[in-house]
Amino acid sequence: MKAIIYTDNGGPEVLRLADRDTPEPGPGEVRVRVAVSGVNPTDWKTRAGATNPKQFPVVTPHLDGAGVIDATGPGVDPGRAGQRVWVFMAAAGRPTGTAAEYTVVPANRAIPLPDNADFDLGATLGVPALTAHRALTVAEDGPSRLAPGALDGKVVLAAGGAGAVGHAAIQLARWAGATVISTISGPEKARLATAAGAHHVVNYREGDPVAAIRAIAPDGVDIVAEVALGANLALDLAVLRNRGTIATYANDGGKTVELDVRQNMTINTRYQFLVLYTVGEQALTAGAEDVSAAVADGALPVGEEHGLPLIRFPLGDTAGAHVAVENGAVGKVLVSVSEDAR
Template identity: 40%
Template sequence: MKAVTWRRFGAAQDVLQVEDLLKPTPAEGEVLVRVAFSGANPSDAKARSGTRPGVTKPPFEVIVPHSDGSGVIEAVGAGVDAARVGERVWIWNGQWQRPFGTCADYVALPADQAVALPDCVSLEVGAVLGIPGLTAAQTVFGGGDVTGQTVLVAGGGGAVGYLAVQLAVWGGATVIATCGARDVDRVRAAGASHVFDYASPTLAEDILAASGGGVDRAVEVELGPNLPLLAEVMKPLSTIAAYGSAKDMAPEMPFGPMLFKALKLDITLIYILPKAARDAAIARLHEALEAGALTLEAPNVFAPEEAGRAHDLVEAGGRKGAVLVGF
């Protein structure tokens, strides 16, 4: 089978290559998926580039990247219902703690990691539901329903933030979003009631005014740099649902202001989400998709031979639409 691989850390164009590997056979409890689209995410680029803290060498001799993907089940292993053959699916954790992910013609993985796609959902959209979709659903709904709440989404123009805005609106929340100046109109079109440039010198005052005195839940992409702002704009007893802090991985916490509001910090790493929480997030995503409440922008699709360009686009940031490798 055709597969994109890497064997050493480095720039995408230097280490990603296409080669022929043996087609996998599904083991007991596994399914074999004929991949249609493989989703590239920042975590895939960081793993390939060797920039994860404390990681000094690749974890496997040969790595097929990407945890997200979509396709059709072609075969099943022992113990898996044969009726699943022919099922359209989307994939989560395809390459988490495993050498072979979704960036290949085929991937074999545990059956519950291949989720049946609703009939109304395309394979292109399915390839985005793993990391961006589940992260958005968990950070918005991880504390329960948000009906009647005010939800602040930082980075509303990003892959997770754009979905989080739509999910929170669908969930009955009033959404305030921050983003770069160029994304204000598209984030507002996604449903946010108030959209502010994150570089505004009056951002805290603007959020407090728009929220009527404070935010119930924050979906946060850059926890470290934004902690002082959050301590100011959150309501007492509210929750900060954080999934990133790339600009400051060792932030100083304004504990005094946070203490006297009794703020809760809920950190999400979607790879290790417990089964009950993951099942709930999957259900939320499917319900929103079937209700027509989620619109994804046109993806950037690359051939396997262009996987290096796909990773470059992910690393550059500021893009619209998912980055997919098509098979």
């Protein structure tokens, strides 16, 4: 099979297209013929060695993707062969990511793809949608699962609504019944966040964004899904309601945050830091089930008209896909792997 591999951490130039043996699924595993691989910031950071040292002599990158199960290992229902699936966390602690014609994953990492969803949509789920789900389900008095009506009466602030996680947070929050506000940095990103389903967009670089958000939510925001905690903390605290939650999945622009203890005590701020690698199986399973339900309801569409442009690269130019993500491409970067898996 054709696969992208790297044997040393480094820049995108360490990625190369190679012929590899087609992997066989072991106990509890399935093999997926990959149609589309999704690229996330964590993929290039892992390749670069920015998070942890490389764990295996040869690594095929990428956590997310979509395709068709073509083989099952012992202990897995053989009837799953031929099933269309979306895949998440494929390369987490494993050498076989989705940037290959075939990948092997635990059976519970290959989730049936609803009939109304194509492989492009399936490959955009994974990290962004599961991260957004976690951010929306950690509030003290909020739901632990998402479904229509679960967030009725709640106000969600999705920071960076034009990003992949922000886009998923907007869509999932709206599907669950929340009023959704998104902060953006300009007219084009405002257009994307609105297309994703945000009820309100606020440019944090213009005017008085605190006043604008408070005009929409006089009692404050219930949940903030935050991508840049250090940069946005003052705004978040100024609009957060008493006992509100700031769920942060990144700190774009900085690694440290300084907290005013008394200020946070006064409003009983709840902070939830999250990363999928260590979030636990219960949260991942709940997220996968709820995300699939949202997809089946047509609540997570992608593409330019839905606020998430798709940027495509061939498998042989996976390095270019990594460069695009690292340089902050607006939209979702996808790698087309196998046309005949579609």
